[in-house]
Amino acid sequence: MxxxxxxxxxxxxxxxxxxxxxxxxxxxxxxxxxxxxxxxxxxxxxxxxxxxxxxxxxxxxxxxxxxxxxxxxVAGLDVVPMPDTVTVRVPDYGTQRGYEGVCIRTVDISSRCRRCGGPRGPIRSHTFVKDGTRLVCDAWENDCGHQDTYAFVLAEARVLAERVQSRRPKSPKTPLIRGVEGGRYAAAVDLIAELFREKPTLRALAVLPHIEAHGHMDAVQVIRYFVSDSPTGTYTSARAAALHLIELDEEACRAAEAEQTEWQDGPIGCGREATHTTGDNQ
Ligand SMILES: [Zn+2]
Structure with a gap:
């Protein structure tokens, strides 16, 4: 300070x-x-x-x-704001021993000298011949007097690219859809999930023949009702149908759990056992 x-x-x-x-x-x-x-x-x-x-x-x-x-x-001047980075064409001779080829890489680097922060450039085209091939890259001298080398610039560009990459927000992943364990519609949900993983825009009605072919007739019925009730009608997606089946299974699970809790809390011998026996006395 x-x-x-x-x-x-x-x-x-x-x-x-x-x-x-x-x-x-x-x-x-x-x-x-x-x-x-x-x-x-x-x-x-x-x-x-x-x-x-x-x-x-x-x-x-x-x-x-x-x-x-x-x-x-800059008062009264029509100046272009200085960008943070500039794009330049740089010859890359590679780092492998014995490698003699060259390719031109287009990379982003800082618009400022790495030694003092002064503006780089101005940048101009530079033509050269390598192994009989005419190539064009960029060349520049910095007003500050610090000289850049192509090797240094390539290294700088790699660091910059990695930094940009790490800052980029990760693409939001669609949560994986999976049938509820032990759920009535679990197998149908897994089947639908598999189908729309290949084609995310798949519609609910399009999966019905597949589910039917696998014998999940109850799921077919539920999806038909779901589609006819849905405001999107025949456009209802397969994903929405799968989520609906999951919801039904989860609801059933919750109901079963609640029932179990009731039985555990109730007096011995007067709970679930008495009303849910599937034995001879039914
Ligand atoms: Zn400098």
Missing amino acids: RRYLQADHQAIAANSRQTPGAWILAAMYDGRMTGQSVARMIRNGTMGAYRPVGAFDAYEAMHDGGSSVWVRY
Whole structure:
């Protein structure tokens, strides 16, 4: 924080006004969070030196020494906002020993120099010939003077791609549908689940012949009623039908459990045994 207080923002802003549109290194900090908050305060005009709001653009980037803040004066200029990444074509010679081929990879890298945070580029096309083949990649020199190498850039692109991949939200998985254990319709549910796993848009009526073929006539009957009652009618999905069968089985299970509980809590000899005997006295 000490370095933040030391930076002469009046002088930085005045310098920046002299070179409209050009990024200049404004200040450096030990911690990236400090740099980030300073860049934010420059952009939103919290710091008086950078008013009026919108007259200056700023960003924070990684620096060998910690964090750097870059500023440009943009008042009245039609400037394109600086993207965080740029797409470049890079020759890849591979890492295998004895491999002499080359391919051109198109990769995303930071738009800023990895040593000081200054803007990379400008990027231009570069044509070269390898084994009699004409290839085009991108080339650039950084104004800050730090030179990139293609090997370094490829490594950076790999790290960046992995980070992007890990941030990407996982595709929401449809919960697996499975018949209720011991349920009356369990086998029919498993069969339907298998069918619509192949074709998720499958309709309930389309699965009926399959269920019928497997002899689950009671499930066929239930699905027919379910479809005719459903507001979506013949468009009712196989998945909805399977869920309905699961619901019926779960309901039956709950009822059976409740019955069992009643019997356990009741007086001995006057409970379930007496009313549910399937023996000779029925
Ligand atoms: Zn640099």
